[in-house]
Amino acid sequence: MSRVAIVTGGGSGIGRAVALALGRAGWRVVIAGRRQAALDAVQAEGAVAGASAGGLFAVAADVSEEASVRHLFDRAAAHFGRIDLLFNNAGAATPPQPVSDVRLEDWSAVMSVNVTGAFLCAREAFRRMAAQNPRGGRIINNGSLSAHVPRPHSVAYTVSKHAITGLTRTLSLEGRGYDIACGQIDIGNAATRMTTGIARGSLQAAGNTAPEPTMDVEHVATTVVHMASLPLDANIQFLTVMATKMPFIGRG
Secondary structure (H helix, E strand, C coil), X not given: CCCEEEECCCCCHHHHHHHHHHHHXXXXXXXXXXXXXXHXXXXXXXXXXXXXXXXXEEEXXXXXXXXXXXXXXXXXXXXXXXXXEEEECCCCCCCCCCHHHCCHHHHHXXXXXXXXXXXXXXXHHHHHHHHCCCCCEEEEEECCHHHCCCCCCCHHHHHHHHHHHHHHHHHHHHHHHHCEEEEEEEEECEECHHHHHHHHCEECCCCCEECCCCEEHHHHHXXXXXXXXXXXXXXXXXXXXXXXXXXXXXXX
């Protein structure tokens, strides 16, 4: 029987690419996001691109709302019977701003999705994976290079992604007793709509603006599929995949 994955933020960008790649690899995939029309489009695209018949299932959900997350996992379990993988990918960002100009509502909007949303999804996945038979599963958190070093004027996003590393470590520790593996993928400049501005020109630590190289988002998708394909007694704890020439090593 093919394994079952939930991909949050699956209507576009990295989530879309990962959902389609998992489908092509034989996974049954629940694509989650806030916009049903976008999810339906990915589901249809997957059917054309070679996912198994009925292998992609779209569920609208807001990861920042506890009831919505519970509903997502209820729908996934009812439709496919179990949950083997959560790709905890949904994320939000705000336009660059100096720390002194960041409004509380902007800070809170980022935290509610990137931190609270990731926690709510991980908690629900943990509960289901620990109780199902056969027991266990895998959680892969989308960290970002900002889990290591900040971009200028990105305090909320940077803090939220540092928090993801703490979530990953905690899930890894507590998951040992339940056959739940947890790893983190830190992505740098995958070419999506979100990184279009970075490719044109992004603020650098020295105060200048410069275009940055990007990489095909499919490299991220195939990497997640590889992480997910490991048996539960093996885990890629932390992995960085990035555009080779982007300013990360030595940033700042």
